[in-house]
Amino acid sequence: MTATTLDPPAVSIQNVSRLFRTRQGTTQALKGINLEIADGEFVALLGPSGCGKSTLLTLIAGLDTPSSGEISMYGTKQVGPNTAAGFVFQKDLLLDWRSALSNVLIQFEMRGIRPGKAEVARARELLAMVGVEQFADAHPFQMSGGMRQRVAICRALVHDPRLLLMDEPFGALDAITRERLNFELAEIAARSKKTVVFVTHSVEEAVFLADRVIVLSPRPGVIHAEIVIPLARDQRGWPGEGTPLDPYVRQARQAMDAIHLERENVA
Amino acid sequence: MSASGVLRTSPRQLGRPADEPKPERLPSLWRERVGTGLWGLAGIVVLVLLWQVIVMVTNQPQTTLPSPIAVAQSIAKNASLLWSGVLVTAREIVIGFALAVVIGNLIAVLLSLSRFAERLLYPTLVLLNTVPKVAIAPLIIIWFGFGPTTNAILTLVIAIFPVIVNTTLGLQSCGDDYLRLGKAMGGNGLRLFFKIRVPFAMPSILAGTKLAMTFGTTGAVVGELLAGQAGLGYVSQFSAGQLDTPLTFAAIVVLSALGLVLFYLVVIAEYFILRSRQPTH
Incomplete structure (x- = not known):
């Protein structure tokens, strides 16, 4: 998906941080996130639980306000709930x-x-x-x-x-239903040319659906890796050994493993 | 009257896991909610037979324990007296009940609008609810005199608490994520309230309404016993004073029937309001 440089991006996230105050102290859920999502692009936010991916989506949705930084939607600064978008939650x-x-x-x-x-x-x-x-x-x-x-x-x-925001929408479904819905969603997104931001912790799901996978690592939530998947929709099958998407799955998995290793070393 | 209305938690269940679905037939809520009353009726018949047998065996005098047949005869003989009593008592109950439902729901809504008001006032209301409300009947009589107004107000005072408590609980039962979704769809306060919160609260609101009807009947009768000049409570009071025990029984039977009819009207209303929903068990 390409966007002409004249058009403002669908979503522009500039230096966004989000702190949560809890009884135990302050948690940095997101730190210095910079991300631009083009019109018509399908972006997956991938990461282990606690990496702030849902927090980021909530911020894009305008259901929460960044502690610092700015989010704009098609060139307009985000204030209050983003009613121009469509939402799908896990429930x-x-x-x-x-x-x-x-x-x-x-x-x-x-x-x-x-x-x-x-x-x-x-x-x-x-x-x-x-x-x-x-x-x-x-x-x-x-x-x-x-x-x-x-x-x-x-x-x-x-x-x-124009924008569809999805927070682990298939997370509560069984594997078979989940796969089928992924195929359906891919088709819907392609046909309707919607911009989609999709939060998931499934590597396959992210790689199968997205034009670009953003891997987030936790505490503080930062962008750890970015994987661009240039394959067209009809060239993709469900990822598996030897399929066209396999190399991207490996790349994403490596990024996820690196995050886990880092965390274990810290602990 | 120490029963409180805090009996209900959210009846909501999470969606059941299922594979590929077939449209499931709606279980008959009518049968569940209303039809079971028929069994209750059968129970009453058994009880009446037992009563007749006890009277026949123990050979009690009529002034102590009249037989069901004597009571039935008394009902027939005093039909017009009892009917005018029904009209008086029913009017008191319906007015008091309707006021309790309207005012109680309004108070609950106001409480739910402000978290501050709720924190401040709700505990007081729960506390007041535990006061035996019959005990304040003399006060109401001092303020409003003898007569149907006092009895309707007693009904109101007793019936309003379960309404406030249940509606308040019901309005809290809506999950935050539903409200978040509503906001994300552009819903303002009014739309979120009427299209999401109130429907969520509906089972609880109706539970409070049913309690209000049961409690309210007691309120009107207590008023009539203490200070009535008409109504079924009054009939039962003066007939007992004249040792016309069959008439006392007759008044009690008619009063029970009235209470049952009024209660079932609420149950039927509940059925029509909730019939498109998931059965709660």
């Missing part, structure tokens, strides 16, 4: 009392838009795209985890955001 956070369709439509309702024909049609189209159209009137408790997360993805896309 699907569907509302039990609403049908799948109605759970998607809440995106409009929260914005003060009463869903009309156009909105409902859009929501149904998305549900069909992820293959859950027959569940449109079902309630969350009647759906499997994978179905629920598909509905959550529809909810994040229904207002057609």
Whole structure:
């Protein structure tokens, strides 16, 4: 993915730090992060737990404020919740009392838009795209985890955001469902040309999905490595021994191992 | 009356793990919530039969323990008296209950709007809830005199606490991550409140409402016993004074039936409000 130099980047993170004060003292969750994400780019934030990847996503989402530094979205400085983006969290956070369709439509309702024909049609189209159209009137408790997360993805896309933020969205799913959803997401991202920031601790997932993998190391959270994956979508299969993505998986894994070694030496 | 409304925790369950799903048939909430009452009815029939047998065996005089048949006869004989009592008592209960639900929910909402107010006032409310409210009946009589107003206010005072406590708990039951999601979608305070927090609180709100109805019935009757000039509590009081025990029993039976009907109206309302949700067990 290339962006012309004239366009402001989708996300620009400049020298961002985030400190958390706890009873035990101050924890530096993120330190001096600099990152630019181009429009249409798929970036994975990869790292062990506690590396601040979710904190960084929360900052991009505008649900938290950096202790220092600045984040801009398409050239505009970020203040308050970034309502122009779409979110998917690890928990699907569907509302039990609403049908799948109605759970998607809440995106409009929260914005003060009463869903009309156009909105409902859009929501149904998305549900069909992820293959859950027959569940449109079902309630969350009647759906499997994978179905629920598909509905959550529809909810994040229904207002057609340019930016999609995903915080370990498939982390709670079983391996098979997870892999299938990864394929679906790759296709959705490619077709809709959305900018995606995707947090994960799975190396395969990150390499399979992303144009660029940012590896973060913990305490303080800093960018440890950056792996660019120039392969086109149709040249990728699920990573494994001897597949085109294998070298990148190894690279990412080495970076992760180095982080673990560093931590053990410190400890 | 020391029972408190703090009986309910969040009934929410996490999604169950499942493979590829089939649309599951909704378990019949109607049967679960309302239909079980039929078994209760069967139990009452058994109890009445037992009562008849005890009266026949022990040969009690009517003034001590009238038989169910004598009570039924008394109900038939005093039908119009009892019916006018029903109208008076039902009116007191419904007015007091409705006020308790409206004012109690308003107070709970105000408490939930300000964390400060909640911290300051909620413990006091819980403490007040443990006061045996029947004990303040004489005060209410001093302030509002004898009559239906006093009885409705007693109903209100007794019924309002479970409403406040349950609604407050319910409004707290919404997880922060849901509110975060709502904010991320651009939701302002009002929309977050009505589209996320209130629906989350609904099971708890309804539990409080049911308690309010049960407690409220007691409130009206206590008022009538102490200071009534009409109503079923009054009928039971004066008939006992005249040793017309069958009528006392008759008043109690009719009162129980009234309480049951009012309670089931709330249960039916609950069924319609919650029917699209996951059964809680």
